Amino acid sequence: LFVALTLAQLAEEIGAEFAGDAQGKTSVGDVRITGAATLEDATACHVSFLFNSRYQKQLKTTRAGAVIVGRDVQCDRLNLLKTGDPKLAFAKAVIALHGYRRHGHAGAHPGAFVDKTATIGEGTILYPGVNVAARTRIGRDCILYPNVVIYEDCVVGDRVIIHAGASIGHDGFGFATSKGIHHKIPQIGNVVLGDDVEVGPNTTIARAALGSTVIGNGTKIDALAAIGHGVNIGPHGLVVSQVGIAGSTTIGHHATFGGQVGVVGHLEIGNHVTVAAQAAIVNDVQDGEILMGSPSMPIAHGRRVHVLFTKLPELLDRIRDLERRLAELTQKR
Amino acid sequence: LFVALTLAQLAEEIGAEFAGDAQGKTSVGDVRITGAATLEDATACHVSFLFNSRYQKQLKTTRAGAVIVGRDVQCDRLNLLKTGDPKLAFAKAVIALHGYRRHGHAGAHPGAFVDKTATIGEGTILYPGVNVAARTRIGRDCILYPNVVIYEDCVVGDRVIIHAGASIGHDGFGFATSKGIHHKIPQIGNVVLGDDVEVGPNTTIARAALGSTVIGNGTKIDALAAIGHGVNIGPHGLVVSQVGIAGSTTIGHHATFGGQVGVVGHLEIGNHVTVAAQAAIVNDVQDGEILMGSPSMPIAHGRRVHVLFTKLPELLDRIRDLERRLAELTQKR
Amino acid sequence: LFVALTLAQLAEEIGAEFAGDAQGKTSVGDVRITGAATLEDATACHVSFLFNSRYQKQLKTTRAGAVIVGRDVQCDRLNLLKTGDPKLAFAKAVIALHGYRRHGHAGAHPGAFVDKTATIGEGTILYPGVNVAARTRIGRDCILYPNVVIYEDCVVGDRVIIHAGASIGHDGFGFATSKGIHHKIPQIGNVVLGDDVEVGPNTTIARAALGSTVIGNGTKIDALAAIGHGVNIGPHGLVVSQVGIAGSTTIGHHATFGGQVGVVGHLEIGNHVTVAAQAAIVNDVQDGEILMGSPSMPIAHGRRVHVLFTKLPELLDRIRDLERRLAELTQKR
Numbered sequence: 001l002f003v004a005l006t007l008a009q010l011a012e013e014i015g016a017e018f019a020g021d022a023q024g025k026t027s028v029g030d031v032r033i034t035g036a037a038t039l040e041d042a043t044a045c046h047v048s049f050l051f052n053s054r055y056q057k058q059l060k061t062t063r064a065g066a067v068i069v070g071r072d073v074q075c076d077r078l079n080l081l082k083t084g085d086p087k088l089a090f091a092k093a094v095i096a097l098h099g100y101r102r103h104g105h106a107g108a109h110p111g112a113f114v115d116k117t118a119t120i121g122e123g124t125i126l127y128p129g130v131n132v133a134a135r136t137r138i139g140r141d142c143i144l145y146p147n148v149v150i151y152e153d154c155v156v157g158d159r160v161i162i163h164a165g166a167s168i169g170h171d172g173f174g175f176a177t178s179k180g181i182h183h184k185i186p187q188i189g190n191v192v193l194g195d196d197v198e199v200g201p202n203t204t205i206a207r208a209a210l211g212s213t214v215i216g217n218g219t220k221i222d223a224l225a226a227i228g229h230g231v232n233i234g235p236h237g238l239v240v241s242q243v244g245i246a247g248s249t250t251i252g253h254h255a256t257f258g259g260q261v262g263v264v265g266h267l268e269i270g271n272h273v274t275v276a277a278q279a280a281i282v283n284d285v286q287d288g289e290i291l292m293g294s295p296s297m298p299i300a301h302g303r304r305v306h307v308l309f310t311k312l313p314e315l316l317d318r319i320r321d322l323e324r325r326l327a328e329l330t331q332k333r
Numbered sequence: 334l335f336v337a338l339t340l341a342q343l344a345e346e347i348g349a350e351f352a353g354d355a356q357g358k359t360s361v362g363d364v365r366i367t368g369a370a371t372l373e374d375a376t377a378c379h380v381s382f383l384f385n386s387r388y389q390k391q392l393k394t395t396r397a398g399a400v401i402v403g404r405d406v407q408c409d410r411l412n413l414l415k416t417g418d419p420k421l422a423f424a425k426a427v428i429a430l431h432g433y434r435r436h437g438h439a440g441a442h443p444g445a446f447v448d449k450t451a452t453i454g455e456g457t458i459l460y461p462g463v464n465v466a467a468r469t470r471i472g473r474d475c476i477l478y479p480n481v482v483i484y485e486d487c488v489v490g491d492r493v494i495i496h497a498g499a500s501i502g503h504d505g506f507g508f509a510t511s512k513g514i515h516h517k518i519p520q521i522g523n524v525v526l527g528d529d530v531e532v533g534p535n536t537t538i539a540r541a542a543l544g545s546t547v548i549g550n551g552t553k554i555d556a557l558a559a560i561g562h563g564v565n566i567g568p569h570g571l572v573v574s575q576v577g578i579a580g581s582t583t584i585g586h587h588a589t590f591g592g593q594v595g596v597v598g599h600l601e602i603g604n605h606v607t608v609a610a611q612a613a614i615v616n617d618v619q620d621g622e623i624l625m626g627s628p629s630m631p632i633a634h635g636r637r638v639h640v641l642f643t644k645l646p647e648l649l650d651r652i653r654d655l656e657r658r659l660a661e662l663t664q665k666r
Numbered sequence: 667l668f669v670a671l672t673l674a675q676l677a678e679e680i681g682a683e684f685a686g687d688a689q690g691k692t693s694v695g696d697v698r699i700t701g702a703a704t705l706e707d708a709t710a711c712h713v714s715f716l717f718n719s720r721y722q723k724q725l726k727t728t729r730a731g732a733v734i735v736g737r738d739v740q741c742d743r744l745n746l747l748k749t750g751d752p753k754l755a756f757a758k759a760v761i762a763l764h765g766y767r768r769h770g771h772a773g774a775h776p777g778a779f780v781d782k783t784a785t786i787g788e789g790t791i792l793y794p795g796v797n798v799a800a801r802t803r804i805g806r807d808c809i810l811y812p813n814v815v816i817y818e819d820c821v822v823g824d825r826v827i828i829h830a831g832a833s834i835g836h837d838g839f840g841f842a843t844s845k846g847i848h849h850k851i852p853q854i855g856n857v858v859l860g861d862d863v864e865v866g867p868n869t870t871i872a873r874a875a876l877g878s879t880v881i882g883n884g885t886k887i888d889a890l891a892a893i894g895h896g897v898n899i900g901p902h903g904l905v906v907s908q909v910g911i912a913g914s915t916t917i918g919h920h921a922t923f924g925g926q927v928g929v930v931g932h933l934e935i936g937n938h939v940t941v942a943a944q945a946a947i948v949n950d951v952q953d954g955e956i957l958m959g960s961p962s963m964p965i966a967h968g969r970r971v972h973v974l975f976t977k978l979p980e981l982l983d984r985i986r987d988l989e990r991r992l993a994e995l996t997q998k999r
Contacts, residue, residue, distance in 0.1 A: 036854070038876050054932050091842035091851040094875075098854045101818070101837075104781060104800060111779055113444055113461040113479070115437060128779040129462050129795050129813065131479035131497070134437060145836065146779070146797035146815045147462065149479045149497035149534075152434070161850075164797075164815035164833040165868065167497040167534035170478065171434075173555040173573065176424035180569055180587055182553050184494075184531070185424040188369065188431045198850065201815075201833035201870045202498065202890075204534045204556040204574070209427075210371050220848050222839040223870040223892045224535075224910075226556045226574035226592070236846050240839065241870070241892035242910045242928075244557075244575045244592045246610075254846055259892070259910045260928045262575075262593045262611050266387050277912075278928050278946050278960055280611050294611055294627070294960070297643055308645035310963055312974035312981075315645075318652050319984050325659055326991055446777055446794040446812070448770060462795050464812035464830075467770060480795065482812045482830035482867075485767070500830040500867035503811065504767075506888040506906065509757035513902050513920055515886050517827075517864070518757040521702070521764045535831065537867045537889040537907070542760075543704050557868075559889045559907035559925070577890075577908045577925045579943075595908075595926045595944050599720050613944050627944055627960070630976055641978035648978075651985050658992055 003097050004032045007066055010047060011081050014092040016068060019080035031065045031079060036094045039064060047081070047097070049090040068093060103143070112144075121158065136169070139195070150191075151207060157195035157217065165202040168193070172206040172213075172229020172247060185209060187229060194218065200225065200241060209247075216253060228265060240277070252287065262294075276302075336430050337365045340399055343380060344414050346429045347422040349401060352413035364398045364412060369427045372397060380414070380430070382423040401426060436476070445477075454491065469502070472528070483524075484540060490528035490550065498535040501526070505539040505546075505562020505580060518542060520562060527551070533558065533574060542580075549586060561598060573610070585620065595627075609635075669763050670698045673732055676713060677747050680758040682734060685746035697731045697745060702760045705730060713747070713763070715756040734759060769809070778810075787824065802835070805861070816857075817873060823861035823883065831868040834859070838872040838879075838895020838913060851875060853895060860884065866891065866907060875913075882919060894931060906943070918953065928960075942968075 010033050011018040037046040039055055042064035049068040050056060059067065059075045066079040068086045083089040103125050108114050111128030118132045121140035129147035132138065136150050139158035144150075148162045151169030162168065169191040175182035189208025194217035199205070203221055205213060206229040213227065216235035221227070223241040231245050234253035239245075243257045246265035255269065258277030263269070270287035280294035292302040308315065343366050344351040370379040372388055375397035382401040383389060392400065392408045399412040401419045416422040436458050441447055444461030451465045454473035462480035465471065469483050472491035477483075481495045484502030495501065502524040508515035522541025527550035532538070536554055538546060539562040546560065549568035554560070556574040564578050567586035572578075576590045579598035588602065591610030596602070603620035613627035625635040641648065676699050677684040703712040705721055708730035715734040716722060725733065725741045732745040734752045749755040769791050774780055777794030784798045787806035795813035798804065802816050805824035810816075814828045817835030828834065835857040841848035855874025860883035865871070869887055871879060872895040879893065882901035887893070889907040897911050900919035905911075909923045912931035921935065924943030929935070936953035946960035958968040974981065 036876060041877050052932060085842070085844055088842040088844045088849065091849050094852045094854060098852050100850075100852050109779075113442075128797055129480060131461055145817075147480050147498065147795065147813050147831070151478075151497075161837075163836040164817075165480070165498050165535065165813070165831050167556070170496040170534045170556070171494075173533065173553070175553060175571070176418070176421040177571075178418060178421045181551060182569065182571065183421065183424050184433075186427045186431050186433050188427060198837075200839065201836045202535045202557075202831065202868045206556070210369055211374050218847060220839070220841060223833070223836070223872070224557060224868075224890060228574070236848065238841070238843075238848065240912075241894070242575065242908065246573075246592060259912060259930075260593070260926070264592075264610060266385060277930060293643075295639055295643065301643075301646070304646045305643060306961055308649055309642065309975065310959075310961065310967075310971060313967070313970045315649065315652060316974055316981065318656065319981060319988070322652070322655050322659060322988050323984065325663070326988060326995070329659070329663065330991070330995065446775075462813065464794055480813050480831070484811075484830075498813070498831050498868065500889070503829040503867045503889070504827075506866065506886070508886060508904070509751070509754040510904075511751060511754045514884060515902065515904065516754065516757050517766075519760045519764050519766050521760060535868045535890075539889070543702055544707050557890060561907070575908065579906075579925060593926070597925075597943060599718060626976075628972055628976065634976075634979065637979045638976060641982055642975065648982065648985060651989065655985070655988050655992060658996070662992070662996065 002034070004034045005096065007031050007033065007079060007081070010066070010093060010096070013096045014068070014081065014083070014089040016081035016083040016086075016089050019082050033065055033097065035097055036090070037064070039067070047090075047093050049086055049093075051086045051090070115152070127164075133169075145201070153190040154207070155190065155192045155212075157193055157197065159196045160193050161198040163199060163201035163203075163223070166199045167202075167204045168199070169207040170204065172209050174209045174229060174247075189213065189230065191215075194235065197221070203227070206231075206247075219255075222259075234271065335367070337367045338429065340364050340366065340412055340414070343399065343426060343429070347401065347414065347416070347425040349414035349416040349422050352415050366398055366430065368430055369423070370397070372400070380423075380426050382419055382426075384419045384423070448485070460497075466502070478534070486523040487540070488523065488525045488545075490526055490530065492529045493526050494531040496532060496534035496536075496556070499532045500535075500537045501532070502540040503537065505542050507542045507562060507580075522546065522563065524548075527568065530554070536560070539564075539580075552588075555592075567604065668700070670700045671762065673697050673699065673745055673747070676732070676759060676762070679762045680734070680747065680749070680755040682747035682749040682755050685748050699731055699763065701763055702756070703730070705733070713756075713759050715752055715759075717752045717756070781818070793830075799835075811867070819856040820873070821856065821858045821878075823859055823863065825862050826859050827864040829865060829867035829869075829889070832865045833868075833870045834865070835873040836870065838875050840875045840895060840913075855879065855896065857881075860901065863887070869893070872897075872913075885921075888925075900937065 039058035039062040042048040044065045048064035068081045108126040112126040112130040114132045115134040118136045123141040127146040133152035136154045138156040142160040145164040154169040171187040174185040191213045196218045198220045200223035203225045205227040208230040214232040219237040221239040226244040228247035230248040232250045237255035240259040242260045245263040249267040251269040252271030256274045263281040269285040274290045276292035279296045290299040367378045372391035372395040375381040377398045381397035401414045441459040445459040445463040447465045448467040451469045456474040460479040466485035469487045471489040475493040478497040487502040504520040507518040524546045529551045531553045533556035536558045538560040541563040547565045552570040554572040559577040561580035563581040565583045570588035573592040575593045578596040582600045584602040585604030589607040596614040602618040607623045609625035612629045623632040705724035705728040708714040710731045714730035734747045774792040778792040778796040780798045781800040784802045789807040793812040799818035802820045804822040808826040811830040820835040837853040840851040857879045862884045864886045866889035869891045871893040874896040880898040885903040887905040892910040894913035896914040898916045903921035906925040908926045911929040915933040917935040918937030922940040929947040935951040940956045942958035945962045956965040
């Protein structure tokens with residue numbers, strides 16, 4: 001695959017407006033874009049992008065053939081492709097120029113282990129070392145990378161991507177402790193992954209003790225997350241790496257959980273909830289809340305708390321000063 | 334396997350007392366229980382349970398054929414199975430009705446790799462992709478799920494369960510740094526897992542630099558925990574997902590560590606210690622302590638600290654108010 | 667392999683000074699050292715070591731045939747091997763007496779999957795279940811333990827060690843969200859591991875969206891770390907288990923990150939930076955800084971903050987006391 005697009009073709013492909021002939025040196029027809037690159041690495045044949053203001057200064061130095069930007073960005077020295085959603089436009093550009101990974105084989109690789117009672121949809125690719133246990137059903141056009149393990153009776157939707165080493169449907173951490181001995185409770189539920197779910201490498205999603213652990217359509221989970229038994233995450237969530245969600249917690253749609261967030265079990269968390277990295281959620285959360293901190297707080301309050309936390313020595317000094325002045329005042333009387 | 338039990342049979346099986354004929358609509362002989370389900374999902378053929386008061390209100394609406402409860406629960410509309418330990422009774426019910434996972438093969442699957450000097454006890458099941466290295470000894474009736482790796486010279490007891498992708502006995506993180514270069518120290522110890530240990534998926538337990546990393550009999554470790562080299566966890570502990578325990582720390586029996594807890598190296602931690610999720614243990618811990626927070630504190634104190642932490646802006650307001658009033662008072666004099 | 671060294675030979679091998687004939691009971695020629703062990707476990711044929719003062723008291727009771735110590739340690743009852751760098755000397759002793767792991771096969775095990783377009787250097791060992799994808803190049807004398815996965819187009823240097831189940835080069839967590847749907851951005855970059863890198867079990871290193879995720883020469887990463895797409899870690903770093911580093915962050919050489927540290931994306935972190943366990947790095951960091959806490963602070967300040975954090979109830983009491991005394995004072999007037 002080798003693709004070369006003029007700026008006009010690229011602009012049309014990604015739904016952007018070509019903002020013109022930088023410094024009069026180029027015309028639309030002159031530039032041929034053959035790849036995408038960062039502002040730092042790009043050369044004349046690359047399209048780049050700006051959607052994090054942290055990198056704005058690189059507009060002055062980049063050698064990119066074109067840059068995808070928001071509508072308000074100005075830069076005379078560059079060919080700009082302007083759009084209301086530069087990140088989406090950039091995604092489209094990368095798809096147009098590079099496409100997604102191409103696989104060396106179709107269907108289940110001979111090095112994958114698929115139980116004879118499991119079913120795999122058309123177009124689904126299983127890499128070597130994948131293990132699909134009894135009665136598990138996998139939909140169409142999924143990709144299971146090497147060494148993914150799916151235990152029995154699970155259900156995987158269509159277009160699901162599971163990265164290397166993820167474990168889906170192992171036993172939840174369920175024990176009945178009696179006289180100091182932990183007795184294993186059979187975990188007779190399963191895991192249901194909706195359509196268009198992506199699961200990061202070495203992430204673990206436990207089967208429910210009873211019923212199902214559910215990941216809703218379109219939810220994306222990063223690497224090394226631990227999803228407990230009976231958790232239900234609604235559609236279109238983003239769960240960043242190393243998040244841990246304890247058993248039986250229910251989360252609405254469009255959740256965003258930053259890295260290393262911890263969530264205790266048996267909570268009800270609403271829709272459109274956003275949680276900053278490393279926070280600890282220990283109570284139910286209403287729709288739309290934005291939280292941070294351990295324990296978590298609404299973000300505006302949490303930011304004040306974190307600033308004051310780092311200023312505790314100064315607070316102590318002010319208390320000491322008050323004590324000294326009050327003692328003086330009392331003595332004088 | 335299909336099991337149907339009358340309430341009388343089930344009550345006997347789980348050691349509970351049948352509290353009678355709900356609303357006069359059923360008699361013991363009428364109800365046939367064929368499965369276990371949550372209060373929400375249960376129908377007339379299911380036994381359910383209540384041992385988290387959070388779900389108490391569901392007693393009013395559940396359609397369960399019977400519910401296992403503590404001795405003090407009353408609910409006229411339901412067939413209750415009363416017991417002093419409803420969680421244990423529920424575990425027994427699930428075992429009686431559903432049993433544990435049945436495996437599609439016995440012994441080592443041909444897709445497992447077992448070194449010719451390793452030994453595997455009778456009744457032990459190795460799934461495809463399991464790798465057991467030289468001289469490792471595995472006891473009887475163990476289950477190693479797909480892609481579990483056990484490095485050389487380790488010892489695994491009887492009835493041990495290791496979930497997919499766990500790594501046992503890789504090199505501990507041991508380096509001697511000289512002139513800015515990290516020189517690898519051969520890790521010549523091993524890992525010893527006691528009887529009835531369970532290890533979660535993708536959990537990692539490092540071999541000792543010297544001697545053994547030890548997990549005591551009956552200790553259960555959840556997913557994605559990182560156990561450092563030379564750690565010794567006593568019997569009957571519970572280590573929840575994503576816990577990290579650094580090298581050479583010794584932990585007594587009946588430890589309970591919540592999710593994402595971190596423990597620094599070279600500590601001595603007593604028996605019956607409980608640590609809340611996300612806490613950081615940085616000092617030795619006495620028997621029976623219950624800790625929370627980062628850094629960790631006794632739980633009663635830690636709860637107060639966490640409340641005050643979230644109220645830091647209010648504390649600052651009170652300090653400012655004191656400063657203002659004191660300034661006024663001083664000025665007036 | 668069986669090695670027995672006299673104390674004189676061992677002293678020479680590890681560059682230490684033999685401090686003599688403990689209690690007149692032994693002479694250099696009498697003692698034959700055949701292995702290394704902890705102070706607690708060592709017997710007369712073992713060399714042991716002391717480089718953590720926590721274990722100093724064990725000098726009084728150890729039965730070790732010799733102990734490697736710093737130059738200032740005195741202990742009449744023991745044969746001491748004195749050196750300015752006892753940890754490095756001990757590493758040399760373990761190498762001399764035990765050596766590194768010996769492997770049961772050379773090259774790629776038949777149970778490994780190597781794409782025909784991938785290249786593997788001489789002396790490199792691939793264990794069963796390893797998967798090396800298209801066009802990935804692996805240098806000489808590397809060891810890839812069972813079930814390691816390396817996606818396509820990655821580059822691995824010489825003498826790299828990757829422990830079981832690690833995933834290198836999976837897709838970074840890159841999505842363009844539009845109208846509540848997360849659209850996957852093809853991740854067209856790769857991962858580059860320098861020479862002498864070691865990667866812990868089940869650690870995940872994402873491929874860059876564009877360009878390369880880079881781990882510098884000699885950097886050692888422990889178990890279960892999550893390295894995001896486009897991260898660049900300089901040479902000779904130490905990244906302890908469960909660290910998470912978000913995308914596009916650049917870290918200088920000789921970084922040391924303690925367990926469970928979290929680092930947000932798009933940061934610039936200098937050289938010789940040290941971060942204590944569980945800290946959160948949310949801003950750029952200058953060369954040489956030593957940080958702790960969430961949010962992170964310079965360590966001296968952070969220690970004071972953590973002490974005051976645990977004393978918040980006492981601070982509140984002092985504020986209340988001030989309020990009471992000020993009210994009395996105001997009333998009296």
